[in-house]
Amino acid sequence: MKEQTEDFNVQNNPLNYSTGIPTCNQQDYCTPQIDILEDQSNVYYVCELPGVEPESLNVELTTESIFIQGELGAVIEENQKRADFVYQERAKGGFFREISLPVNVDVERAEANFKRGLLEISLPKVNNY
Template sequence: MAIVRFSPWREIDSLQKEMNRLFDTFAGEEPEVAFKPAAEMQENHEAIDLKLEIPGLEPKDLDVQVTAEAVAIKGERRQENKTEKQGLTRSEFRYGTFQRIISLPVRVQNDRVKADYKDGILHLHLPKAEAEKNKVVKVNVG
């Protein structure tokens, strides 16, 4: 068993960080633990495929906007869990809006985007702009 030295300053520091987070929340600043959908981006010669993990939503709850340079996803989460067991009722709920803007590495044809939402995964297929497909960049060495 390892011996751990007690440090009251560590506890005070932890308490101070928690109090700062609480005051930031009341001051209208966004807390550090705001919901941010996980994203995965894959690029090939023809297109960019973007996947976002957004469980518990209906497609009507999502607002997806695509420009030539970025993708913006907004939504509202409304989750409610209610269980009854042996005469006791347990209810949990979580509400809140989220927004995520993802910059794209190349320009895309935003009028040809295909979207699919299944099992909590939003999949966007973003075809590259024609100028980006044929783009060759000369690299100077040395």
């Protein structure tokens, strides 16, 4: 998580909605896969987002949950635009995920990067002793 090739701003994108309702009511809705890892000092979220443009991604943090919203696009080459699908497995469409945080974290010190279709978020734990 230390190597960051492209900084990603973990702020609310004003073009997106924090409720997710407009996206969830659409027919083309998908659920990206998320891994959650933990060590002694941090909680890490790794989310697969193939075809998502960083400017269309909305990530919000609270002290209780993490919210991720965006649009998985269909990656089609220019010469394939005139073709019809015979079979399709890749997900496309809007998505919305809200996941509870497993422990207390310092959302002000959160770090994120987005590269090669993976959103990686690191959240430092707060010691409450």
